[in-house]
Amino acid sequence: MRRNSLTSFSISLWLLFTAAMLQAVESAKGKYAHMLFNELFEDYSNALRPVEDTDKVLNVTLQITLSQIKDMDERNQILSTYLWIRQSWYDAYLKWDKDKYDGLDSIRIPSNLVWRPDIVLYNKADDDFSEPVNTNVVLRYDGKITWDAPAITKSSCVVDVSYFPFDSQQCNLTFGSWTYNGNQVDIINSLDSGDLSDFIEDVEWEIHGMPAVKNVITYGCCSEPYPDVTFTLILKRKSSFYIFNLLLPCILISFLAPLGFYLPADSGEKVSLGVTVLLALTVFQLMVAEIMPPSENVPLIGKYYIATMTMITASTALTIIIMNLHHCGSEAKPVPQWARVVILGYMSKIFFVYDVGENCTSPKREKEEDHKLEGDDGCQRRHKEVRSHLSNRNDDCDLKKLNGNLNKSYGVHGENVRETVNCCSCYKMLIKNIEYIANCVRDQKANRAKGIEWKKVAKVMDRFFMWVFFIMVFFMSVLIIGKAA
Numbered sequence: 001m002r003r004n005s006l007t008s009f010s011i012s013l014w015l016l017f018t019a020a021m022l023q024a025v026e027s028a029k030g031k032y033a034h035m036l037f038n039e040l041f042e043d044y045s046n047a048l049r050p051v052e053d054t055d056k057v058l059n060v061t062l063q064i065t066l067s068q069i070k071d072m073d074e075r076n077q078i079l080s081t082y083l084w085i086r087q088s089w090y091d092a093y094l095k096w097d098k099d100k101y102d103g104l105d106s107i108r109i110p111s112n113l114v115w116r117p118d119i120v121l122y123n124k125a126d127d128d129f130s131e132p133v134n135t136n137v138v139l140r141y142d143g144k145i146t147w148d149a150p151a152i153t154k155s156s157c158v159v160d161v162s163y164f165p166f167d168s169q170q171c172n173l174t175f176g177s178w179t180y181n182g183n184q185v186d187i188i189n190s191l192d193s194g195d196l197s198d199f200i201e202d203v204e205w206e207i208h209g210m211p212a213v214k215n216v217i218t219y220g221c222c223s224e225p226y227p228d229v230t231f232t233l234i235l236k237r238k239s240s241f242y243i244f245n246l247l248l249p250c251i252l253i254s255f256l257a258p259l260g261f262y263l264p265a266d267s268g269e270k271v272s273l274g275v276t277v278l279l280a281l282t283v284f285q286l287m288v289a290e291i292m293p294p295s296e297n298v299p300l301i302g303k304y305y306i307a308t309m310t311m312i313t314a315s316t317a318l319t320i321i322i323m324n325l326h327h328c329g330s331e332a333k334p335v336p337q338w339a340r341v342v343i344l345g346y347m348s349k350i351f352f353v354y355d356v357g358e359n360c361t362s363p364k365r366e367k368e369e370d371h372k373l374e375g376d377d378g379c380q381r382r383h384k385e386v387r388s389h390l391s392n393r394n395d396d397c398d399l400k401k402l403n404g405n406l407n408k409s410y411g412v413h414g415e416n417v418r419e420t421v422n423c424c425s426c427y428k429m430l431i432k433n434i435e436y437i438a439n440c441v442r443d444q445k446a447n448r449a450k451g452i453e454w455k456k457v458a459k460v461m462d463r464f465f466m467w468v469f470f471i472m473v474f475f476m477s478v479l480i481i482g483k484a485a
Helices: 002-040 240-254 270-291 300-326 337-350 363-409 414-484
Strands: 058-073 078-090 106-110 119-121 136-140 144-156 168-177 185-189 205-207 212-217 226-237
Touching (some): 002 106, 058 168, 058 226, 078 168, 240 270, 240 300, 270 300
Parallel strands (some): 058 185
Antiparallel strands (some): 058 078, 106 136, 168 226
16 A cells, blocks of 8 residues: 555656646747747848849749638629638748757747738639738748638639529639739649638539649730639539429429410400419519529520410410400301311310310210200201191182182172181281291301300310420420430
8 A cells, every 4th residue: 555655656746747847848949939039030021022042933832722612693703712721932031940949940920020922812803902811820940931821702703604503613713923923933733723621511502623723824014924823613503492492383383374275265264374374484583583693694494484484475375366266156257167177177086175065974965965956856847847737727728718709709708708818817927927936046056056166166276275385394394404414
């Protein structure tokens, strides 16, 4: 037990000694760091390029890390990103022998104390021209300076919305020195592409790469070359949100347009359905127009909306024409012969259109029609019998009239003659009235048959255009999905 207490006491003493030594080392390093800082910056100036020979090129290594895509403003064509910008270069006047400062090989100091390259984003689209974030730089004993600074950049990006919402975009981030030419400051790529290891996934865009390319450009104003590094951000839009909120409702609404031809003409809702669908698509079209830039490139979904609205407008116009055919009455001309052959003869069978009130699946209806036809034949037969009977009575009347004249010449009584004449006149008036009623009924049936034919023509045309527009909507939907794929 005594041995254990001695062991624990010795361990405690060793820990205290180690902590004291570390604190002493830290104190010593802090002391040497202050001494080093005072000596380095005693005669240092951050206004001049830190090279011993003014004809020597200063190389600046640039590395970009993409952390987050904050926003893509398609209408104003501005990309907002959150970047980590790392720049490293060698300062010829900030070197020291680390052995003279107890092995101190690096210090961290504010970046505004040293010379910094004026590398800026060329295609910047922000109104704020503030200075970069004044973070610390890491200064090594061999003069290498590493400066890591976060930045929220807004860059101009030419947005091509031809295949929206299934589009891909390529946005450039071009970095270069603003005042130094290539003979003074040269920019070197640290990597062949931007660093995406710390990228935070975006809800709208997928990153498919960020290649970096160095360009050396000679501008018209100057003969010296100006190097820059261009990072191309390859973006692919996640289209699920737009499919469920813009495209799918449009497809469902467009399938309602052909159903306007299936509505009965007497319902009074055929034209109102087409107008309602047209207004709904107009609302979606305005929503897309608010997102897209006002350019000549019409997005794919916009083309689909325009084609669908054109189709619905045509269907509404055809509905109005067909309704006029449906309401053709007795004053209309008869159905042309070609229409009877093509529309009533062939198309009605192809599209399963029958007479008004007729149903192909109802044999009871056929029996009722047969009984009705038999009843009509019986009525016609009875009408013929009445007319023949009245004609016979008329002939008898003429015979009686002749006999009356003969009797009158031979001295027969006058009362019998007057009765015979009155009877004949009554029969003649009755025959005239019956013939007038028969002619009216015959004309009424002919006009009614003419109206029924026009209604059947309108119904066949409704069914024909319904299938035509259903096929058009289907192929339009397949076409837009095929282009997206």
